[in-house]
Amino acid sequence: MTDTAFLYQDSSLHRLWQELLAGAGIEVNGPQPWDMQLKAPGVPERIFATGSLGLGESYMDGAWDAQQPDELIYRLLKANLHRKVQPSRLLLHAFKARLLNRQTSKRAWQVGEAHYDLGNDFYAAMLDSRMTYTCGYWQNATTLEQAQDAKLDLICRKLGLEPGMRVLDIGCGWGSFMSYAAEHYGVECVGVTISREQAQWARQRYPELPLEFRLQDYRDLNEPFDRVVSVGMFEHVGHKNYRTYMEVAHRCLKDGGLFLLHTIGKNERRLHTDPWIDKYIFPNGELPSIGQVGDAVDRLFVVEDLHNFGADYDKTLMAWHANFEQAWPRFREPLGERFYRMWRYYLLACAGAFRARDIQLWQWVLAKGGVEQGYRRVS
Numbered sequence: 001m002t003d004t005a006f007l008y009q010d011s012s013l014h015r016l017w018q019e020l021l022a023g024a025g026i027e028v029n030g031p032q033p034w035d036m037q038l039k040a041p042g043v044p045e046r047i048f049a050t051g052s053l054g055l056g057e058s059y060m061d062g063a064w065d066a067q068q069p070d071e072l073i074y075r076l077l078k079a080n081l082h083r084k085v086q087p088s089r090l091l092l093h094a095f096k097a098r099l100l101n102r103q104t105s106k107r108a109w110q111v112g113e114a115h116y117d118l119g120n121d122f123y124a125a126m127l128d129s130r131m132t133y134t135c136g137y138w139q140n141a142t143t144l145e146q147a148q149d150a151k152l153d154l155i156c157r158k159l160g161l162e163p164g165m166r167v168l169d170i171g172c173g174w175g176s177f178m179s180y181a182a183e184h185y186g187v188e189c190v191g192v193t194i195s196r197e198q199a200q201w202a203r204q205r206y207p208e209l210p211l212e213f214r215l216q217d218y219r220d221l222n223e224p225f226d227r228v229v230s231v232g233m234f235e236h237v238g239h240k241n242y243r244t245y246m247e248v249a250h251r252c253l254k255d256g257g258l259f260l261l262h263t264i265g266k267n268e269r270r271l272h273t274d275p276w277i278d279k280y281i282f283p284n285g286e287l288p289s290i291g292q293v294g295d296a297v298d299r300l301f302v303v304e305d306l307h308n309f310g311a312d313y314d315k316t317l318m319a320w321h322a323n324f325e326q327a328w329p330r331f332r333e334p335l336g337e338r339f340y341r342m343w344r345y346y347l348l349a350c351a352g353a354f355r356a357r358d359i360q361l362w363q364w365v366l367a368k369g370g371v372e373q374g375y376r377r378v379s
Helices: 012-023 043-050 052-060 069-078 088-099 107-116 120-126 144-159 176-185 196-205 239-252 275-280 290-297 311-335 337-355
Strands: 166-170 188-193 211-215 225-231 253-266 302-308 359-367
Touching: 012 043, 043 052, 052 275, 052 337, 069 337, 120 196, 120 311, 144 176, 144 225, 144 253, 144 311, 144 359, 166 176, 166 239, 176 188, 176 196, 176 211, 176 225, 188 196, 196 211, 225 239, 239 253, 239 290, 253 290, 275 337, 290 302, 290 359, 311 337, 311 359, 337 359
Parallel strands: 166 188, 166 225, 188 211, 225 253
Antiparallel strands: 253 359, 302 359
């Protein structure tokens, strides 16, 4: 028996897996950069048992590889293989997502500790100079720095910012929007985050600007602002809290004010999140559908504009991945090989998902009372 003979088990499960992959244009141990290279036994068994969780975990364990995992994931999603492999073991995960509030005030801090507090040095190596950890706007951009500045400026112009306005940033991250808006549009900002690392970094970075960074749950906010913005935070709110979130934004926004919501979204109103992302990257996260956001804003806001540029997230993630790969030698010793494979899979799998148009990036412009004579989108 050769060293690789154990990888070619003649079982109905292995044959089914090869047939499914072939339908997506993927070959087991094939020559294309998106082909799945098996490195250990049991990969199909793990995938059929636990779906995307098994696919991601077996990659982290080095049981399979591909030169371009992003292209492999793109092809899997375009062929709808995620609908053909639906393990019964994940029913409990879906049940919990549907019935439990996994984003309570107490649990909301978990994602900050598990993800955003990995270390500012780590994120600085991957992101742009402002530490903007959301989708860039690549319409006229050729670099990550340009795309992120273009996105921040687009938000400012959509909100119609003017000097002297007071702006609330729900989920402010490292203060990228707040610093840009203060520097270029003369506003003052209050931002809330559940990440201690983010708040500390931002306070030290922008001491001269009229910015206030609070370590605070959004549900505790209750003060007036001319504008409200939330960029890449709604994914952590959860469907049981969507209405509460919108009520907070509504009570903090002055009459006639605008609220811009920038969020990743999904194409259908299913309530469970990807189990691998939930376990390893964003604990308790959940992507909204258009219908769920619509339900949450009922009788609170007028939806003035909805802008989808989800394809730009593919480019953003690939730029982050290139920076991550370049910087990895600095982090190899403290973080280790399994973290490397986990983070690489996260960035590239998400890029493949956006490329397949399986998930979206939306900017909603919501008005308290509506915009007289109508809202005109800037580009």
